[in-house]
Amino acid sequence: MNFLKKYRDRLELTGKLCYNAHKYTIMERNAMLELLAPAGSMEALRAAVQNGANAVYLGCGSFNARQGAKNFTPQTLTEAVKYCHVRGVQVHLTLNTLVSDREMPELTALIRHAAVSGVDAFIVQDLAVVQLCRTIAPQVSIHGSTQLTVHSLSGVLMCAAWGMSRVVLSRELSKEDIAYIVKNSPVEIEIFAHGALCMCYSGQCYLSSAIGGRSGNRGRCAQPCRQSYGYGRWENKYPLSLKDNCLVWYLKELESMGVASLKLEGRMKRPEYVAAVTGVYRQALDTGTVTNQMLQTLSAAFNRQGFTDGYYAGNTGSHMFGVREDKYDDAKWLQQIRQTYETTENGLVGVRFQCELSQMGSTLTVTDPEGRSCTVAGPIPEQARNLPLTEDVLISRLAKTGGTPYIFLGADCLIEPGVTLSASAINTMRRDALSQLTALRARREQPRLGRPEKIIRFSGMREAPGMTVQVTTREQITPALLQMPLQVLYVPLYILALDPDFCRVLASRVTVAAVLPRIVQDREMPRLKQDLAVIRRAGVRQVLVGNLGLILPAREAGMQVRGDFGLNIYNSRSVGAMRELELRSATLSFEMTLPQIRDVSKAVPCEIFAYGRLPLMITENCVIRGRTGSCTCNLGSTKLTDRTGADFPVIRDGDKCRSVILNGKKLNWLDRRGDLSRLGLWALRLYFTTENPREVDQVLSCWERPTSFDPGACTRGLYLRGLE
Numbered sequence: 001m002n003f004l005k006k007y008r009d010r011l012e013l014t015g016k017l018c019y020n021a022h023k024y025t026i027m028e029r030n031a032m033l034e035l036l037a038p039a040g041s042m043e044a045l046r047a048a049v050q051n052g053a054n055a056v057y058l059g060c061g062s063f064n065a066r067q068g069a070k071n072f073t074p075q076t077l078t079e080a081v082k083y084c085h086v087r088g089v090q091v092h093l094t095l096n097t098l099v100s101d102r103e104m105p106e107l108t109a110l111i112r113h114a115a116v117s118g119v120d121a122f123i124v125q126d127l128a129v130v131q132l133c134r135t136i137a138p139q140v141s142i143h144g145s146t147q148l149t150v151h152s153l154s155g156v157l158m159c160a161a162w163g164m165s166r167v168v169l170s171r172e173l174s175k176e177d178i179a180y181i182v183k184n185s186p187v188e189i190e191i192f193a194h195g196a197l198c199m200c201y202s203g204q205c206y207l208s209s210a211i212g213g214r215s216g217n218r219g220r221c222a223q224p225c226r227q228s229y230g231y232g233r234w235e236n237k238y239p240l241s242l243k244d245n246c247l248v249w250y251l252k253e254l255e256s257m258g259v260a261s262l263k264l265e266g267r268m269k270r271p272e273y274v275a276a277v278t279g280v281y282r283q284a285l286d287t288g289t290v291t292n293q294m295l296q297t298l299s300a301a302f303n304r305q306g307f308t309d310g311y312y313a314g315n316t317g318s319h320m321f322g323v324r325e326d327k328y329d330d331a332k333w334l335q336q337i338r339q340t341y342e343t344t345e346n347g348l349v350g351v352r353f354q355c356e357l358s359q360m361g362s363t364l365t366v367t368d369p370e371g372r373s374c375t376v377a378g379p380i381p382e383q384a385r386n387l388p389l390t391e392d393v394l395i396s397r398l399a400k401t402g403g404t405p406y407i408f409l410g411a412d413c414l415i416e417p418g419v420t421l422s423a424s425a426i427n428t429m430r431r432d433a434l435s436q437l438t439a440l441r442a443r444r445e446q447p448r449l450g451r452p453e454k455i456i457r458f459s460g461m462r463e464a465p466g467m468t469v470q471v472t473t474r475e476q477i478t479p480a481l482l483q484m485p486l487q488v489l490y491v492p493l494y495i496l497a498l499d500p501d502f503c504r505v506l507a508s509r510v511t512v513a514a515v516l517p518r519i520v521q522d523r524e525m526p527r528l529k530q531d532l533a534v535i536r537r538a539g540v541r542q543v544l545v546g547n548l549g550l551i552l553p554a555r556e557a558g559m560q561v562r563g564d565f566g567l568n569i570y571n572s573r574s575v576g577a578m579r580e581l582e583l584r585s586a587t588l589s590f591e592m593t594l595p596q597i598r599d600v601s602k603a604v605p606c607e608i609f610a611y612g613r614l615p616l617m618i619t620e621n622c623v624i625r626g627r628t629g630s631c632t633c634n635l636g637s638t639k640l641t642d643r644t645g646a647d648f649p650v651i652r653d654g655d656k657c658r659s660v661i662l663n664g665k666k667l668n669w670l671d672r673r674g675d676l677s678r679l680g681l682w683a684l685r686l687y688f689t690t691e692n693p694r695e696v697d698q699v700l701s702c703w704e705r706p707t708s709f710d711p712g713a714c715t716r717g718l719y720l721r722g723l724e
Contacts (some may be wrong), residue, residue: 004322004555010161014040017247021230024166031260034054034055034260034283035053035262035281036054036055036092036262036263037055037056037057037079037274037278038195039056039057039267040058040066040070042076044267044274045080045083046083046341047278048275048278049087049348050348051274051275052278053089055089055090056080056084057091057094058077058092058267059070059071061074061110062075062097062106062219063099063103063107064097065316066219068217073121074113074648077114082118082442086405086446090120090349091119091719092121093121095110095123095125095129096453098125098126099571100570100596101572104128104132108132108452113393114137114140115449116449121142121165122137122141122142122143123141123144123146124144124164125217126568127574127576128572128576131577134675136449136451136452137449139448141166142163144167145168146170146171146200146202147202147203147217148203149203149340149518149548149658150168150169150549151170151201151521152520154550156169157185157186157552158549159251160186160187164627165187165462166187166190166261167188167280168190168192168454169189169190169191171192172311172313173257173521174311174314175250176312176314176523184666185524188260190259190262190263191247191263192245192263192264193246193248193263194265194281195250195264195266196242196266197245197311198242199241199242199621201519201618204618205225205616205617206222206615206616207224207616209718210663212224213648214724217568218591218723224642225240225617226241227232227642229271229648231493231627232638233530235314239323239640240617240640244303245308246298246309247312248295249290249309250312254289255285271338272301272334273301273302275337275338275340276297280294280298289408290530304323305323306590307464308320308322313655317625318625320621329685338530344403345403345405348405349396349405349407349441350405350407351367351368351401351434351437352367352409352411352412353365353366353398353411354367355413356415358416359381362379363378363380364376364378364433364434366437368441374433374440375433376432376433379421382421384419386404389419389420391413394411394413396723401434404438405622406434406437406474409510438534440599450720455576456601459680460602460605460606460679460682461682463605465676465679466486466487467484467485467487467683467684467703468483468489468490468684468686469486470491470685471490471688471690472688474502475564476691476693476698477506480696481696481697487682488512489510489515491512492515493517493543494655495530496529496535502696503539507539507540510630512540513542513543514532514543514559516528516543516545516546516550517544517654517656518546518653519618520550528556530552532559533557537694541558542560542561542562543559543562544562544563544564545562545567546564546565547567548567559673562585563586563604564583565587565588565609567586567591569588573667575588575604576601578604579604584604584605585604585605585653586604586605587607588600588608590717590718590719591613591723593719593722594607594676600679602682607685607686608679608681609667609687610667610669611669611686611687612666612685613663613666613686613687613690613715614662615660615662617659617660618661619660621659623638623640624652624659640661649664649689666713666715667687668716669684670699670702672709673703686699
């Protein structure tokens with residue numbers, strides 16, 4: 001219970017800090033729905049800002065999930081922040097990749113530079129990055145990326161307890177799911193409104209890294225989901241390619257829910273796309289209407305055989321899938337779009353003037369919405385020979401703010417009778433005042449920066465690692481398996497809860513940990529808690545958790561927690577975070593190399609996969625349903641086959657209608673256990689998925705008497721070749 005009290009106390013404190021820092025309360029959520037646009041380049045950034053974005057998100061250097069975009073250098077990042085701040089637009093820096101130990105110094109330098117440059121928020125995935133941002137630049141907001149796979153209220157609460165002031169929800173949630181989370185969340189909620197949809201839950205896709213060593217969690221996804229596959233043999237079909245998301249019809253509904261921010265996808269797309277989509281969503285937010293012309297603009301910018309709102313509407317299925325057939329390259333249309341940001345400066349910031357003219361001199365003061373003021377002095381007015389300067393004429397000249405970031409809201413004028421001032425002098429004063437205001441708006445106070453704490457090194461276990469086994473079906477728990485010297489036997493929760501007597505007998509023979517589903521939405525949480533209560537009464541006291549959102553429910557049920565691969569533990573600081581979360585053990589990412597595994601500080605006992613078909617995707621859309629047209633995933637598995645002939649088995653995720661896509665080749669290090677025994681690990685895991693009982697026993701026999709490696713059926717994974 002100390003753990004639960006600590007996190008409840010931290011959550012309460014974090015919530016107060018978030019509210020104080022951002023002047024943000026539950027009652028203020030409906031004040032404005034932020035439009036957050038992508039900026040893959042400086043041109044795209046201008047396109048977003050000039051078309052009405054309230055904020056932009058961008059990457060700098062190597063620590064963002066879109067390495068294929070142009071992105072920004074530290075120097076251009078500073079320029080981008082100034083450009084945006086002058087125009088009243090916030091800048092969110094994406095740091096949403098997993099970071100290795102060797103990269104930490106470079107990341108630390110980038111965080112410091114970004115804070116000095118004045119970025120408004122960091123978007124993060126890795127808990128190690130959260131800790132660094134919180135320590136180095138505590139005044140900068142931290143937003144939990146969609147890569148964190150947060151899809152429940154408990155996940156949001158955990159992020160809030162870690163100091164995040166905003167959480168980006170998984171894209172698979174329905175409007176009811178979103179509304180429930182927003183209503184009960186102590187921090188801001190951001191949702192994905194428009195753009196490309198990944199087939200897999202964000203942060204849980206390893207297909208690109210398994211096929212070609214290009215990891216989505218490291219910003220280099222090769223998008224294999226957009227390629228063609230068949231069922232059992234290659235066909236020219238696209239069962240993993242979803243249409244782009246489009247929620248333009250629901251903006252007022254989302255605003256009334258209290259959603260804080262709408263994210264538009266597109267850092268890899270051209271500036272014209274950013275301009276078109278941002279402009280349409282700005283118009284829809286401002287007018288509350290969606291016209292056919294707006295929809296045509298969205299379609300012209302980019303689409304995959306149309307758009308989908310399937311997840312938001314709670315209506316998944318084959319209608320959500322599509323491919324990009326051609327590009328819309330009409331030169332006239334593109335030129336019209338470019339004119340919205342290339343040739344004009346849209347007035348984005350309202351300003352007021354105060355002007356005084358007398359025989360003693362002239363002054364002009366300009367004030368922005370935040371109360372910043374600049375005053376300039378002009379020449380001494382002359383006595384009018386014919387017509388004295390009137391207030392109407394003076395205001396008309398001050399109102400000429402075209403070509404600047406400012407829009408004229410009004411002026412208070414005090415003119416001594418009988419005096420006049422030339423138009424050129426008034427224009428010069430106006431330009432000087434606005435120029436000074438621009439410099440003032442671009443300026444930020446130098447932040448107080450902290451130093452990251454040094455990592456306490458834990459070398460790990462000196463003795464050889466033990467064995468853990470994870471099964472997918474009850475039949476895989478063979479008599480031979482129960483005779484093995486197991487550290488832990490991982491069994492799906494639903495299997496244990498379905499037969500408490502079996503669970504009780506099993507727990508009396510070996511140490512059992514229930515494998516919790518990686519995806520548990522809020523409507524599924526009552527069932528999860530009931531099942532946890534059942535197995536606890538049957539003697540099970542441990543669970544294996546692959547999502548941050550399940551740690552609190554597991555601890556509330558009185559369970560000890562072990563960390564699974566879905567937590568994406570990739571460096572020493574994130575292992576240390578598992579210690580802070582009081583996990584009994586942690587599974588290191590199978591995207592790490594053996595030297596990285598060896599050198600990582602093992603603040604908790606660590607294990608890795610040594611055998612099995614690695615899970616490469618988990619999908620809300622049932623892949624088996626995509627083949628048959630009806631949900632028959634409870635009747636067995638199927639397989640996808642790509643153009644090269646490689647197979648990818650597809651199984652049901654526990655007893656839920658979600659799909660897990662497995663690697664066709666089995667990871668196998670049973671013949672080289674000696675290489676793994678020198679890495680300081682607590683355990684090596686054997687992971688059984690499609691194996692029948694006979695095959696399970698054969699693998700167990702190979703643990704004791706290794707056979708030769710078969711490169712046709714097996715792989716060493718990424719432990720040797722690593723990632724690009």
